Amino acid sequence: xxxxxxxxxxxxxxxxxxxxxxxxxxxxxxxxxxxxxxxxxxxxxxxxxxxxxxxxxxxxxxxxxxxxxxxxxxxxxxxxxxxxxxxxxxxxxxxxxxxxxxxxxxxxxxxxxxxxxxxxxxxxxxxxxxxxxxxxxxxxxxxxxxxxxxxxxxxxxxxxxxxxxxxxxxxxxxxxxxxxxxxxxxxxxxxxxxxxxxxxxxxxxxxxxxxxxxxxxxxxxxxxxxxxxxxxx
Numbered sequence: 001x002x003x004x005x006x007x008x009x010x011x012x013x014x015x016x017x018x019x020x021x022x023x024x025x026x027x028x029x030x031x032x033x034x035x036x037x038x039x040x041x042x043x044x045x046x047x048x049x050x051x052x053x054x055x056x057x058x059x060x061x062x063x064x065x066x067x068x069x070x071x072x073x074x075x076x077x078x079x080x081x082x083x084x085x086x087x088x089x090x091x092x093x094x095x096x097x098x099x100x101x102x103x104x105x106x107x108x109x110x111x112x113x114x115x116x117x118x119x120x121x122x123x124x125x126x127x128x129x130x131x132x133x134x135x136x137x138x139x140x141x142x143x144x145x146x147x148x149x150x151x152x153x154x155x156x157x158x159x160x161x162x163x164x165x166x167x168x169x170x171x172x173x174x175x176x177x178x179x180x181x182x183x184x185x186x187x188x189x190x191x192x193x194x195x196x197x198x199x200x201x202x203x204x205x206x207x208x209x210x211x212x213x214x215x216x217x218x219x220x221x222x223x224x225x226x227x228x229x230x231x232x233x
Contacts, residue, residue, distance in 0.1 A: 005094040008085040011039040026063035033057070038083040038129075042092035049088035051129040053080035068142075073152070075136040080129055087162065087209065090121050121164065121207035128160040128211050138223075146229040151222070158217040164207045170200040 018032030036053040057077035064070040089095050102110035138152025178191030 002097045004097050005092075006085070006089050007043055007092055007094065008089040009041045010083070010085055012083055013037045026066055028061045030059040031057070036080065036083075040083070040085060040088045042089055042095075045088070045091045048091050049123060051083065051127075053129050053131065054078075055080055055131070064139075070142070071140045073136070073138050073140070075134070077134045078131055079134065080131040081162075088123065090209075091123070121209065124208055124210035127162065127209060130158070130160045130162045130211075132156050132158045148227050148229075150225040150227075152225075154219070154221045154223065156217075156219040158219075160211050161215040161217070162209065163212050163215060164209055165212050166205055166207050168204050168206045170204070171197040172200055173197055 014034065014036045016032065016034040018030070020028060020030045022028050034053075034055040034057075036051075036055075038049075038051045038053075039047060040049040042048055055078045057075070059075040059077075060073065062072045064072055098115045100113055100115045102113040105111055133156070135155045136152060138150055140148055140150040142148050173195050174197070175193045176196050177185060178194045179185045180187065180189030180191050182189055
């Protein structure tokens with residue numbers, strides 16, 4: 001491998017506004033919005049990647065009993081992923097110098113050599129900027145001896161994930177015998193048949209950075225939190 005040189009130019013402008021309102025004696029709202037404008041370039045590809053984001057968020061706290069001992073909280077927010085140079089720096093040929101891999105079968109003896117990358121990748125002009133939507137609802141109660149207890153539910157839904165696909169690559173399924181724990185075929189610990197996939201033609205690769213269909217992540221969690229104030233009981 002001859003090494004790689006990375007020469008990206010990165011620009012980010014962010015604007016945000018937020019405020020809090022006491023709608024009533026027992027209800028407080030926090031509202032905000034964050035907007036971002038992102039642009040990335042490499043030599044020979046000015047404006048290779050550009051994106052915009054608009055991230056609203058709203059939160060509320062309600063004093064259930066009116067004595068400030070039980071509070072119900074809820075929150076919704078949209079958070080866009082951080083802009084990173086890996087979204088576009090692969091368009092610079094100096095960052096994608098060939099890497100050759102082969103199987104060593106003896107001193108200075110190699111078989112099945114494979115060199116990658118074999119073709120330049122591209123960026124989908126309609127790629128969407130990835131983000132996560134978060135929902136939270138919880139209740140907190142003040143207990144005796146300066147102790148508070150909180151239970152809350154959190155849900156996160158990651159959308160428009162960004163990744164590479166290769167629409168022209170063909171992978172052929174083939175049944176092979178598993179070699180077993182010793183890693184060698186034809187021994188007593190061989191396993192049963194397994195399906196492996198052979199690349200029909202690496203030279204046909206045409207990577208595309210896009211929002212792959214079906215790519216998602218979801219998170220659901222429940223938190224139980226107890227805390228003790230630094231105060232005399």
